[in-house]
Amino acid sequence: MRWSRRTRRPRAGRIARRPGRGLRGDEQVAGWLFVAPMIVVLGLFLLLPIGMALWVSLLDWAPSQGDPFAGGGEFVGTDNYSSLFVEEGLARQDFMTSMRNTFYYVVFVVPLQTALALFLAVVLNQRRLRARGFFRSAFYFPSITSSVAISMVFLFLFLNNGGVNKALGWFGIDGPPWFSDPTGIFHLALARVGLQSAPPPLAATEIGGLSVWEWLSGPSVAMCAIIALVVWTTAGTFMLMFLAALQDIPVEVDEAALIDGASTSKKFWHVTLPQLKPVLFLVLTLGLISTWQVFDQVYVMSQGNPDKTTLTPAYLSYTESFIGQNWGTGAAIAFVLFAIILLMTLVQRWVMRDRDRPRRARRTRRPEVVRP
Numbered sequence: 001m002r003w004s005r006r007t008r009r010p011r012a013g014r015i016a017r018r019p020g021r022g023l024r025g026d027e028q029v030a031g032w033l034f035v036a037p038m039i040v041v042l043g044l045f046l047l048l049p050i051g052m053a054l055w056v057s058l059l060d061w062a063p064s065q066g067d068p069f070a071g072g073g074e075f076v077g078t079d080n081y082s083s084l085f086v087e088e089g090l091a092r093q094d095f096m097t098s099m100r101n102t103f104y105y106v107v108f109v110v111p112l113q114t115a116l117a118l119f120l121a122v123v124l125n126q127r128r129l130r131a132r133g134f135f136r137s138a139f140y141f142p143s144i145t146s147s148v149a150i151s152m153v154f155l156f157l158f159l160n161n162g163g164v165n166k167a168l169g170w171f172g173i174d175g176p177p178w179f180s181d182p183t184g185i186f187h188l189a190l191a192r193v194g195l196q197s198a199p200p201p202l203a204a205t206e207i208g209g210l211s212v213w214e215w216l217s218g219p220s221v222a223m224c225a226i227i228a229l230v231v232w233t234t235a236g237t238f239m240l241m242f243l244a245a246l247q248d249i250p251v252e253v254d255e256a257a258l259i260d261g262a263s264t265s266k267k268f269w270h271v272t273l274p275q276l277k278p279v280l281f282l283v284l285t286l287g288l289i290s291t292w293q294v295f296d297q298v299y300v301m302s303q304g305n306p307d308k309t310t311l312t313p314a315y316l317s318y319t320e321s322f323i324g325q326n327w328g329t330g331a332a333i334a335f336v337l338f339a340i341i342l343l344m345t346l347v348q349r350w351v352m353r354d355r356d357r358p359r360r361a362r363r364t365r366r367p368e369v370v371r372p
Contacts, residue, residue: 121242182307184217220309
């Protein structure tokens, strides 16, 4: 609103706006109207089911007992959660076993798939490489293929007389029985140096119902086959993310590094990789979420066998709910898994924060000028 200097009144043709109104208020109303359908959809199909599952996790309920929201089932509070961490029994032992398996699964899958995706992106970003479009499509193709179909192919490859063991036989290596040997790879390595059984201190000390020796077993050979499958299928998706970030780096930055005399390795570690930090955080976050939620590969290839060495929390939640009819325990496992993913994401964000960014200066009030 513009005012005349002489009369201090709105100029002709101008309409004075009311305080608190205007375009900003109208935009807020229009914005809420545009996002209202999505809020309703998320509320009905995401927030409401989460709240219902949280209520079920506090009950001892089975579908035969009727509607859990109309008095069906017995309210047990946090007993379903305490049975996973405190109370001795099969529930805690299975849950801790699944946590051990998933821990090694995450430790192996996330770094391997991230490193492989970054390596493929750097290679395919080279201008001198011919048929780059073909290789990009070829490396990305496993990511869009059905995980069930790829799991069946890998299942046949890792049979005792499958293609993997035959290929190892060409080099004089006897391939292991992939899906029938529950021994962890760390225990297999220790057995090669003469440590066949658990030392008494490691066997006697327990953490969460499992001995320290069991925690240090490492992933079983069956889990290694699943790890190889997941790394091969997910690296293509993350490769495209890294490739898009690499192509977004200005050419002047690389040219400046070359003019300064930086070698190829120094240019990658000190120039290229810092530019990829936001994408790297995204890839690691998506990798952590997907690895803690692994289900379909385990369901198709092993169903937790051999001897529960491929059991994961997501598959355990499924078996407790749909097979064991312990829906309260299954829902509790799902929420514990959600808390773990959220905590690890926050820790990862804190570790990868930008330490070089200066802190925001605090706003200081200006001294009021007292006019006579």
